[in-house]
Amino acid sequence: xxxxxxxxxxxxxxxxxxxxxxxxxxxxxxxxxxxxxxxxxxxxxxxxxxxxxxxxxxxxxxxxxxxxxxxxxxxxxxxxxxxxxxxxxxxxxxxxxxxxxxxxxxxxxxxxxxxxxxxxxxxxxxxxxxxxxxxxxxxxxxxxxxxxxxxxxxxxxxxxxxxxxxxxxx
Numbered sequence: 599x600x601x602x603x604x605x606x607x608x609x610x611x612x613x614x615x616x617x618x619x620x621x622x623x624x625x626x627x628x629x630x631x632x633x634x635x636x637x638x639x640x641x642x643x644x645x646x647x648x649x650x651x652x653x654x655x656x657x658x659x660x661x662x663x664x665x666x667x668x669x670x671x672x673x674x675x676x677x678x679x680x681x682x683x684x685x686x687x688x689x690x691x692x693x694x695x696x697x698x699x700x701x702x703x704x705x706x707x708x709x710x711x712x713x714x715x716x717x718x719x720x721x722x723x724x725x726x727x728x729x730x731x732x733x734x735x736x737x738x739x740x741x742x743x744x745x746x747x748x749x750x751x752x753x754x755x756x757x758x759x760x761x762x763x764x765x766x767x768x
């Protein structure tokens with residue numbers, strides 16, 4: 599487990615460097631990771647230079663209230679879906695005007711709650727960023743293996759890695 603934590607800090611530092619190079623501020627919207635993503639980011643000294651804020655929206659009501667996620671999307675696709683992850687990430691940018699980009703996480707960390715269609719370990723992500731002509735959002739899904747804590751830590755690392763890659767490419 600300490601190897602995962604070491605990797606988590608390394609990836610957070612790399613994300614911070616990518617954001618600083620672009621002078622971007624990051625916001626987060628977390629469900630299944632429950633604040634661990636923001637915690638990993640703010641564990642890095644100087645993260646206030648590139649981290650704006652985080653929303654922990656564990657319930658559907660919180661997703662709707664804080665991030666403007668539509669009830670229709672929750673009803674049609676479920677909270678664990680790329681569609682809801684997209685709305686969560688875009689909701690950060692709509693509610694945090696200083697954030698240049700945002701990453702969201704929503705998934706099933708377990709040990710219960712999985713189905714054949716959405717198994718334990720499934721996490722959906724979205725990364726949104728501002729461009730001159732609007733917001734661009736890219737969704738991702740990943741299946742992680744392990745216990746609840748391992749799924750959540752792996753999801754945090756993955757979220758930071760995909761965000762870093764998108765920041766570097768844009």
